[in-house]
Amino acid sequence: MNQKLNVGIIGGAGYTGGELLRILINHPAVELAFVHSKSQAGKPVYSTHTDLLGDTEQVFSGEDTAELVKSDGLSVIFLCSGHGESAKFLAENNVPETVKIIDLSTDFRDESNGFVYGLPELQRERIQNATKIANPGCFATSIELALLPLAKAGLLNQDVHVSAVTGSTGAGQALSPTTHFSWRNNNMSIYKAFTHQHLKEIRQSITTLQAGFDQAVHFVPYRGDFTRGIMANVYTTFEGSREEAKALYADYYASHPFTHLSEAPIDVKQVVNTNKGLIHLEKHGDQLLITSIIDNLTKGASGQAVQNMNLIFGLPEDMGLRLKPVAF
Structure with missing residues (x-):
């Protein structure tokens, strides 16, 4: 492509x-x-995302969005507002x-x-x-990557059990009692056990490959005391x-x-700041344990949104996404 894509956020x-x-x-x-941005209109992007100082002089627009989306030559818009705001x-x-x-x-994840x-x-x-x-959810992505090969082979014939932990950025920037540093640091907790909103899209994705799937997906999510990354431990017969x-x-x-199978056990820092999904498999009796890790952001x-773009x-699917992990 010779001409660049004009992108709006x-x-x-x-x-x-x-x-x-x-x-x-x-x-x-x-x-x-x-x-x-409604809240930051007129301010430099780096005033909010301070790590971008020296990388861009872009200023947050507060203009009427109806006019922005009609900009000449606009190729694609990314909708990054809160849930309910896109509709x-x-x-x-x-x-x-x-x-x-x-x-x-x-x-629009229900298509x-x-x-x-x-x-x-x-x-x-x-x-x-x-x-x-409709970009997938973060927990959904990690869990679906763990299950898709089994679904494709028609092998999800028993209940699926999931225990997964996410970093604090998964909760967004709005403050709540469970996002304050003093609460989150050196702490862990369960939330939305068996009722998490991503269960709907997980089931939707599984049935896309295994139409007769009617087993339960038992999902227990955890809040972790780190900023970014997800580890999902999934097991089934x-x-x-x-x-x-x-x-x-x-x-x-x-x-x-971006999705790779690891012979060795995996850890979250291998994927933080990357677009990778890593998977590790273990067999315990009649149970297959699938560990799946991604960066939630x-x-x-x-x-993943850029991958879709x-x-x-x-x-090339990986253009602009060959990012270096933090490693240490």
């Missing part, structure tokens, strides 16, 4: 908006048309059909209103032909050997650039 002051900016200002095929935005703004939409909220669920490891071809993408499971997973993810949100516009 709605809701650029939050965690996902900031992470999206960090990726896009270094993306070789992108030109930022605007970054909109409201689309109801109030007439986005031209020529402008692609990538929504990072929960509003309503013409949206395609944007998990490339599940339906890359549909994403390539889509005009509107598997009659084959560990070697047979490894072959199944290696074959499923062979053509996907990249593969679980903004990185790349697919829609025929760019």
Whole structure:
């Protein structure tokens, strides 16, 4: 592609908006048309995302969004506002059909209103032909990556058990009793046990590959005392050997650039600040334990959104996303 994509961001002051900016200002095929924020209008982007000082002189726009989305040459907009805000935005703004939409909220993950669920490891071809993408949830991404190969083989025939922990950025920037440092630091807790909102899209994705799946998914989420990353430990009955499971997973993810099978046990720092999903398998009796790790802000949100953008516009899937992990 010779001409750069003109990209707009709605809701650029939050965690996902900031992470999206960090990726896009270094993306070789992108030109930022605007970054909109109601709360930070007129201020430099680096005044909110302070690590971007020296990287961009972009200023948050507070202009009427109805005019922004009609900007000449606009290629795609990312919706990074809170849940419920994307549906409201689309109801109030007439986005031209020529402008692609990538929504990072929960509003259209049921594929309503013409949206395609944007998990490339599940339906890359549909994403390539889509005009509107519903970006998956962070917990959903990590758990779905753990289960898709089994679903594709029709092997999810018993209940699935999930225990997963996420960093504090998964809760967004709005303060609550459980996001304050003094509460979160050196602390852990369970929340939304068996009722988490991502269960709906997890089941939707599984049944896309294994139509008859009607087993329970027992999901217990934890709040971790770290800032970013997800580790999901998933187990279910598997009659084959560990070697047979490894072959199944290696074959499923062979053509996907970001999801990799690890022979050694994995840890969260291997994926923090990257768009990778790493998977480790263990067999215990008749149970297959699948450990899946991602960064909730990249593969679980903004990185995956850019991956979807790349697919829609025929760019290399990994363009702008070869990011270095923190490691230490």
